[in-house]
Amino acid sequence: MNGQPTHSLMKWRYIKQGVFFGVVRFAALIITLALLGIIVFLLAHGWRAITWDFLTLSPMDSMTKGGIMPAIVGTFYLTVGAIIVALPLGVVSAIYLTEYAKQGLFIRIIRVGVNCLAGVPSVVFGLFGLGFFVVFLKFGSSILAGALTLGFLILPTIIGAAEEALKAVPQTFREASLALGVSKWRTISRIVLPSALPGILTGAILGVGRAAGETAPIMFTAAAFFTSVLPRSVFDEVMALPYHIYVLATAGTHIEQTRPLQYGTALVLIALVLGVDLVAIVLRSMVRRKKRW
Amino acid sequence: MCAVAGSKPAVPAKPKKRTIMESRKRALTSRVREIIIKNLFAFLAFISVLLLGLIVLFLFREGLPIFKQISVSQFLFGSAWYPTYNPPEYGIWPLIVGSVIVTVLSCLIAVPFGLLAAVYISEIAPARIKEILKSIIELLAGLPSVVLGFFGMVILAPWMQETFDLPTGLNIVNASVMLAVMAIPTISSISEDALYAVPREYKEASYALGATKYETIAKVAIPAALSGISTAVILGMARAIGETMVVLMVAGGSAAIPRGLFDSVRPMPASIAAEMGEAPFQSGHYHALFATGIVLFFITLAFNLVADHISNRFKEEGSGTL
Amino acid sequence: MIIQTKNVDFFYGAFRALTDVTLDFKKNRVTALIGPSGCGKSTLLRLLNRMNDLIDGTRVEGEILFEGQNIYAPNADPVEIRQRIGMVFQKPNPFPKSIFNNITYAPKLAGIRDRGEIEALVEESLKRAVLWDEVKDILTKSAMTLSGGQQQRLCIARALAMKPDVILMDEPTSALDPISTAKIEELIDTLKKHYTIIIVTHNMQQAARISEYTGFFYMGKLIEFNVTEKIFTNPDAKQTEDYITGRFG
Numbered sequence: 001m002n003g004q005p006t007h008s009l010m011k012w013r014y015i016k017q018g019v020f021f022g023v024v025r026f027a028a029l030i031i032t033l034a035l036l037g038i039i040v041f042l043l044a045h046g047w048r049a050i051t052w053d054f055l056t057l058s059p060m061d062s063m064t065k066g067g068i069m070p071a072i073v074g075t076f077y078l079t080v081g082a083i084i085v086a087l088p089l090g091v092v093s094a095i096y097l098t099e100y101a102k103q104g105l106f107i108r109i110i111r112v113g114v115n116c117l118a119g120v121p122s123v124v125f126g127l128f129g130l131g132f133f134v135v136f137l138k139f140g141s142s143i144l145a146g147a148l149t150l151g152f153l154i155l156p157t158i159i160g161a162a163e164e165a166l167k168a169v170p171q172t173f174r175e176a177s178l179a180l181g182v183s184k185w186r187t188i189s190r191i192v193l194p195s196a197l198p199g200i201l202t203g204a205i206l207g208v209g210r211a212a213g214e215t216a217p218i219m220f221t222a223a224a225f226f227t228s229v230l231p232r233s234v235f236d237e238v239m240a241l242p243y244h245i246y247v248l249a250t251a252g253t254h255i256e257q258t259r260p261l262q263y264g265t266a267l268v269l270i271a272l273v274l275g276v277d278l279v280a281i282v283l284r285s286m287v288r289r290k291k292r293w
Numbered sequence: 294m295c296a297v298a299g300s301k302p303a304v305p306a307k308p309k310k311r312t313i314m315e316s317r318k319r320a321l322t323s324r325v326r327e328i329i330i331k332n333l334f335a336f337l338a339f340i341s342v343l344l345l346g347l348i349v350l351f352l353f354r355e356g357l358p359i360f361k362q363i364s365v366s367q368f369l370f371g372s373a374w375y376p377t378y379n380p381p382e383y384g385i386w387p388l389i390v391g392s393v394i395v396t397v398l399s400c401l402i403a404v405p406f407g408l409l410a411a412v413y414i415s416e417i418a419p420a421r422i423k424e425i426l427k428s429i430i431e432l433l434a435g436l437p438s439v440v441l442g443f444f445g446m447v448i449l450a451p452w453m454q455e456t457f458d459l460p461t462g463l464n465i466v467n468a469s470v471m472l473a474v475m476a477i478p479t480i481s482s483i484s485e486d487a488l489y490a491v492p493r494e495y496k497e498a499s500y501a502l503g504a505t506k507y508e509t510i511a512k513v514a515i516p517a518a519l520s521g522i523s524t525a526v527i528l529g530m531a532r533a534i535g536e537t538m539v540v541l542m543v544a545g546g547s548a549a550i551p552r553g554l555f556d557s558v559r560p561m562p563a564s565i566a567a568e569m570g571e572a573p574f575q576s577g578h579y580h581a582l583f584a585t586g587i588v589l590f591f592i593t594l595a596f597n598l599v600a601d602h603i604s605n606r607f608k609e610e611g612s613g614t615l
Numbered sequence: 616m617i618i619q620t621k622n623v624d625f626f627y628g629a630f631r632a633l634t635d636v637t638l639d640f641k642k643n644r645v646t647a648l649i650g651p652s653g654c655g656k657s658t659l660l661r662l663l664n665r666m667n668d669l670i671d672g673t674r675v676e677g678e679i680l681f682e683g684q685n686i687y688a689p690n691a692d693p694v695e696i697r698q699r700i701g702m703v704f705q706k707p708n709p710f711p712k713s714i715f716n717n718i719t720y721a722p723k724l725a726g727i728r729d730r731g732e733i734e735a736l737v738e739e740s741l742k743r744a745v746l747w748d749e750v751k752d753i754l755t756k757s758a759m760t761l762s763g764g765q766q767q768r769l770c771i772a773r774a775l776a777m778k779p780d781v782i783l784m785d786e787p788t789s790a791l792d793p794i795s796t797a798k799i800e801e802l803i804d805t806l807k808k809h810y811t812i813i814i815v816t817h818n819m820q821q822a823a824r825i826s827e828y829t830g831f832f833y834m835g836k837l838i839e840f841n842v843t844e845k846i847f848t849n850p851d852a853k854q855t856e857d858y859i860t861g862r863f864g
Contacts, residue, residue, distance in 0.1 A: 009726045010695060017507035024417060027409035028426055031481075034474055035433045038444055089337060096338035100331050112601055113342035119528070119597035120348060120590065121535025122438075123562040127586040130569070131351035152344055159341070183323050185330045206435075213437025216537040216562070220569050242439040242538075249443055250542060259447070266440050277435040281428050420671070494708035498770070501666060502721040502777060503698030512720070517711055 039274075042267050049264025058228045063247075064254045068265050073230055074143075074238030075212055075272075078222060081147025081234075082154060082211040087204050089151075090158030094200075097159070098166040099188055118156035122216040125153045129221035144234040146222020153217055154207040161203020165196040198287040205280035213273045215242035225251075241269040352590060356583030358575075359383060368584060374548040374559070376568065376578040383581040385588065387550045391558030392589075394465055394551065395544060396534040399472035403533070404526055406473070407480025411525075414481070415488040416510050427485075434478035442542030445471040450543060457555065463545035464555045471539045480529035487521020488514055524600045531596035535589060537562035561589045617642040617781060617811050618663060623677035625658055627670070632658045634835045636677075640781075640828075645803060645812045647822035647843065650832035651858065656815045659832070660783050663813065664700040665693040681781075698725060700781040701774030706790050707766035709758035709773070714750050717758050717769060721777035736776055744772035745802055764795025771802065775810075782806070784814040788821065800825050819859055823847050831855045 057067030093114070101107040129149030139145040169192050177187040193200075215223075224237035225247055231238050248262045249255065359368065363383055371384020410430065414423050449470065450462030491514050499509040515522070545557020546567065559567075565582050572578040618640040625633035633655045640646050648656040661667045662679060665686060678685045686696050698721070709717050718737045727733055737754070741747040746768040750761070758769055767787060774782055784803075788796040803812060803825050816822050822829055823843060830840040831852070839852045850856045 017505050020507045024409045024413045027406050028413045093338040096334040116597045119531050119593050123537040124590045128348045131355045215439045498708045501702035
């Protein structure tokens with residue numbers, strides 16, 4: 001009993017709702033188109049460049065011809081190195097934060113620290129890597145310095161994902177094990193970690209994707225403009241896909257001439273990174289569907 | 294204490310006869326091991342904090358020497374950045390202005406899109422579309438920044454230059470659009486979490502009072518999620534201000550204070566990335582770039598601390614009076 | 616007769632939650648719905664103001680008439696229906712807004728803009744919910760600062776502010792202490808002069824104390840519906856007797 005104008009008011013309220021829903025759907029559509037647009041565009045321009053030679057040869061004729069094999073190898077080494085640094089440290093940190101730590105100042109500091117670390121710009125990580133690993137520890141511009149820098153860059157991502165995975169393990173699992181007189185560490189290593197493993201793995205894969213695509217952190221710490229030889233030790237410089245795109249697209253005298261190579265390299269990088277991300281997404285949804293607790 | 298090594302804890306081990314001394318000894322070693330593990334893990338978890346300290350330390354170590362040459366205010370507010378001239382000038386004010394402008398503009402684009410996408414995902418979309426859109430946004434977040442920079446350079450820039458008849462397509466607007474693409478996933482996913490966390494009871498109460506879905510979203514869900522949404526916006530801005538490759542490749546690189554949105558700029562990260570390769574080791578230029586890194590670091594640190602503070606305060610009290 | 620359900624079936628996906636429920640609710644009376652957990656009493660209540668619309672994968676068959684109109688007819692608007700049939704939930708669920716803004720939420724949406732009218736409405740609603748004296752000086756404070764019992768009365772006041780004809784209550788006292796419960800029961804007793812009240816409760820004493828009619832549900836079926844006194848003293852069905860005497864449930 002809201003008086004007479006109810007009907008026209010109701011109409012107006014539904015019009016507002018309709019307009020709002022329209023705007024919201026439009027925004028979602030634009031975001032989708034943005035992603036598809038970028039991918040389709042790179043595919044359209046880049047697919048011709050992707051040949052067996054492109055993937056397996058070194059750059060030639062001052063990088064105007066040839067392939068990107070050293071950059072693929074370099075990105076592989078850097079990424080694997082980064083995950084070797086970040087995964088154990090990240091998982092252990094997450095175990096401490098979820099399983100051992102009690103509320104208090106110490107844990108608060110760690111949490112704020114992890115959050116702030118996650119927010120440090122990638123170029124600042126690059127500066128840090130330069131100042132600490134390259135100069136102070138005298139690693140020089142090398143796989144080692146680059147992998148460490150990238151590893152610390154993705155550490156917060158790994159910690160976050162591992163924490164989430166650990167928190168998703170039901171408390172009853174822990175209680176059941178502890179009630180059987182099993183020690184805390186054994187409970188964690190035998191019960192909690194195996195249950196959380198798929199989630200941790202997803203996080204690790206996402207971390208790989210992130211590390212493979214980063215440019216700024218390796219610019220001063222690992223990436224070489226050009227090398228024709230593959231690295232023989234962790235103290236060697238390497239080429240890397242993201243840096244190679246940047247170099248071809250901005251430096252040198254043949255920018256227009258090497259466009260096909262740029263598109264091709266970008267396509268390889270994007271296929272690599274999005275492929276890795278897609279694996280993580282699919283894995284996660286499979287895990288969620290299978291979960292029975 | 295019968296933590297027999299090698300046995301599965303869920304299956305009770307066969308009770309073997311054991312002397313009291315033996316089991317006491319086992320209990321003791323087990324306890325010692327627990328303590329060692331706990332402290333070791335605490336130390337390893339603390340490495341993140343140490344790392345943050347190390348970052349500050351080494352930024353200062355390599356950056357502070359510049360202040361033997363010029364004062365802090367000359368550095369921050371000096372309007373000329375000519376690090377390779379003789380004598381060099383190290384005023385980063387144009388770089389700061391460049392960073393602020395592209396960040397603000399990119400957020401003006403990214404906040405509405407990110408927020409609306411979050412609303413769509415958490416409140417409106419059917420289950421299937423919701424999953425797909427979430428994946429799309431995650432993939433968008435995964436796009437390497439160098440690829441976005443490349444896209445802005447070879448597609449957006451020529452198009453803008455032609456369409457608007459500009460001297461260059463590498464400018465503030467272009468950089469802001471590409472930065473927005475990077476900030477949207479951050480804003481959207483954190484806002485979505487915040488909306489998701491709004492108790493179902495609030496929404497039910499609103500519907501039961503005869504509110505439409507739009508009214509429930511606008512007057513109950515969004516206000517209740519406001520702290521999380523603010524966090525999302527702040528972190529999105531932090532992401533944009535610290536992003537390097539996009540501004541390096543598409544902002545144009547002019548180290549002058551811009552007079553219009555189609556002018557080119559040289560934000561701080563771009564300056565660091567572009568010049569570090571050429572700056573002679575431990576020269577004034579080298580130190581000045583590290584000092585720029587200090588400024589950048591503390592700006593993003595401040596953003597992150599504010600975001601952390603907001604999300605914590607509201608976690609404790611609930612969202613109070615709105 | 617204000618609400619009638621006619622052969623109502625209700626499904627959550629493939630699960631049948633209600634079977635052939637036919638029931639008349641009388642105007643300005645208190646009707647209690649009782650039965651063991653999962654018997655469908657809350658489901659029926661939420662059907663009466665179409666709150667089950669919000670759950671995906673549900674389906675209604677049969678008719679529910681409100682003042683003779685089928686509220687599940689294609690042209691029926693759930694929003695308008697909910698404006699006339701208010702609801703109070705199991706757990707007090709005030710909005711995280713001020714006390715004042717909690718009350719004004721619905722009237723403002725319904726287009727009332729006049730400040731004086733709104734203030735009068737807030738006072739009237741809070742007085743009817745017997746909360747006015749406790750909160751009149753703290754109207755701008757957050758509703759979250761009130762006690763559980765006060766919050767529930769605020770939720771009742773909030774429902775009254777949109778001037779409904781019917782108030783649905785879904786176990787409104789189950790999250791409250793005995794003193795707050797007594798206050799709510801007293802309140803229901805005064806409200807029934809002006810409103811039709813339908814209350815779901817698992818507390819049989821409560822049903823006996825406050826209601827005039829009682830329906831007993833079991834396994835998604837309405838087993839017995841009658842005057843409360845009859846149900847509690849001389850029920851027709853054996854199952855009803857077993858339940859009220861505590862043999863199961």
